[in-house]
Amino acid sequence: MECAVLSDPRNAAKIVRLHFHDCFVQDDTITLQGEKSATPNVDSLKGFEIIDSIKNKVESDCPGVVSCADILAIAARDSTVLVGGPDWEMYLGRKDSKTASYELANSNLPVPSEGILPIITKFLYQGLSVTDMVALSGSHTIGVARCQNYRARIYGDYTASESYLNDLRASCPAAGGDDDTVAPMDNVTPNLFDNSYYQILLRGEGLLNSDQEMYSSFLGVQTKQLVLQYAHDPLAFFHQFAQSMVAMGNITNAVDGGEVRRSCRFVNT
Ligand code: HEM
Known part of the structure; x- marks a missing residue:
């Protein structure tokens, strides 16, 4: 991950x-074709080759022991630390799913066009x-997010500085542009894991509608309080983020017992 x-x-x-x-789709590795092509993932989810390369190294030293789900959990923790975020300890011993589900990938994962209540429900x-x-x-x-996920927002009721808005609109035109052009969700410190995302929400500049809703929706009383807290108290954010990553990483799918995949892209045959 360092490299x-x-x-x-x-x-x-x-x-x-x-x-x-x-974590949100059965606790398995969502590398089967069926889940990769689900709406929240297609052309969007990346990084598979990084996990393949870590898995190859681990398998050559210690075959059949470390699951892809564990590798991914550790890699996500280390990624966070490497860009300046908090560190945490977690349980290991996850198993990889023997199945995959296009339907669950579509139904369980939140999308930015959803309102705050359906997202909370998920x-x-x-x-x-x-x-x-x-x-x-x-x-x-x-x-980053792709233009297709924030176009409606930047041509709607969006309160950003004129120069920022002009930049966003230039790279993501209302019609005829490339849906896959990307922009950072934190335009202030895009490569640093800090609390500036929450400060952006206080200014009404959240790039994804679903992000802004947490602060601006009249249905989000509790979420607004939390956004305010994390915007003002980076340590409280770091502390809670670490705890929540552990909780998310512990979501289990005990249905089929699972396996340690040999390749993260396929179930074992
Ligand atoms: C609350 C509901 C959430 C929604 C609706 C949502 C939606 C999205 C969307 C639409 C993108 C941009 C994808 C694209 O345009 O290709 C994105 C990117 C991202 N999301 Fe979320 N997300 C949510 C929660 C989370 C959570 C819980 C995490 C991790 C713990 C997360 C981590 C990320 C990261 C790191 C990126 C940037 C990925 C990249 O640059 O390749 N998101 N999210």
């Missing part, structure tokens, strides 16, 4: 997001809390 993040800090963001999607469904949701969303302090 990967040194060569491109965005690699940290890719791995943190991959771990999130892994976190509660996984046994996580509203506090977990607000703290974990803080990882949008690193990484």
Whole structure:
């Protein structure tokens, strides 16, 4: 992970997001074709080759012991630390799923066009809390979003400085542009894991509608309090983020007992 993040800090963001999607879909590695092509993942989820390369090294030293889910959990923790975020200890011993589910990848994962209540419901469904949701969303302090996920917002009721808005609109035109052009979700310190994401929400400049809703929706009384707290108290954010990552990493899927995959891309045959 050190090499990967040194060569491109965005690699940290890719791995943190991959771990999130892994946890929310059955606790398996969402590397089967079926889940990769689900709406929240297609053309969007990245970093698989980094996990492949770590897995190859681990397998050559110690075959058949360390699951892809454990590798991803550790890689996400180390990614966070490498870009300036908090550190934490976690349980290991996760197993990889023997299946994959396109349907669950579509239904369990939140999307930015959703309102705050359905998104909260998806976190509660996984046994996580509203506090977990607000703290974990803080990882949008690193990484990027694609134009198709924020176009409606920047041509709608968006309150940003004129120069920032002009830049965003120039690279993501209302029509005819490239849907996959990216912009950082934290335009102040895009490669640093800090609490600036929450300060951006206080200014109304959240790039994703779902992020801004946590502060601006009249339905988000509790989420607004938490955003305010984390914007003013970076240590409280770091402390909660670490706890919530442990909780998210402990979501289990005991249905089929699981296995240690030989390749993270496929179930064992
Ligand atoms: C609360 C609901 C959430 C929604 C609706 C959401 C949605 C999104 C979207 C739309 C993107 C941009 C994807 C693209 O345009 O290709 C994104 C990126 C990202 N998300 Fe989330 N997300 C949520 C929660 C989380 C959580 C809980 C985590 C991690 C713990 C996370 C980590 C990330 C990271 C690190 C990126 C940047 C990835 C990159 O640069 O490749 N997100 N998210």
